[in-house]
Amino acid sequence: MAGGYSGWWGAMGGPKEKGFVTYTLSPFQLKAMKGVLSRGPTNMLRRTAAQVPYILPAFLLLWGVTSYGKTRYEYLHSKAGHHENH
Template sequence: MGGGHPDPKRGIYIGTFGDFGCPTPQKISTYALSPNRQRPFAGALYNAIFNTWRRSRNQALYVIPPFVAAYALMSWAQERNEYLNSKAGRLAEGGSEE
């Protein structure tokens, strides 16, 4: 059916979908494994634990320093806020004692 005449307007008509005008594939080998012989979760738990550990360890230097810096900054800010709102802090910074 396919492999038709050259059409100057649309090119070469190769046939309808599923019936293209090309030669059938030859010498293609396919292999399959029976579903009851497959082990889709073979080693899944082991790999999940150790892969998670490996990925977490590799990301530690990207995650921990910003959290430590943020914790130190928040700790300093809270201490400074408590000092500035205390009697001694108001007197030291020149504010009125009310």
């Protein structure tokens, strides 16, 4: 239908679709902060502890490389380091 009105946001005027069920909750029944003080800290500790095996190796590698770099930098900029390279 070129140039004609095709309805508001897809309301083409065809037959109603069947089988769609929509459920909603009243905003007065939602309890978004339920248990945040009683179970929140323990859940945070449990979830953090579950991530330690993934984070700890990367942290240790970063610490080792940084420590080695600082030590090597200080040595190369010392009197002994200058004598070694020149």
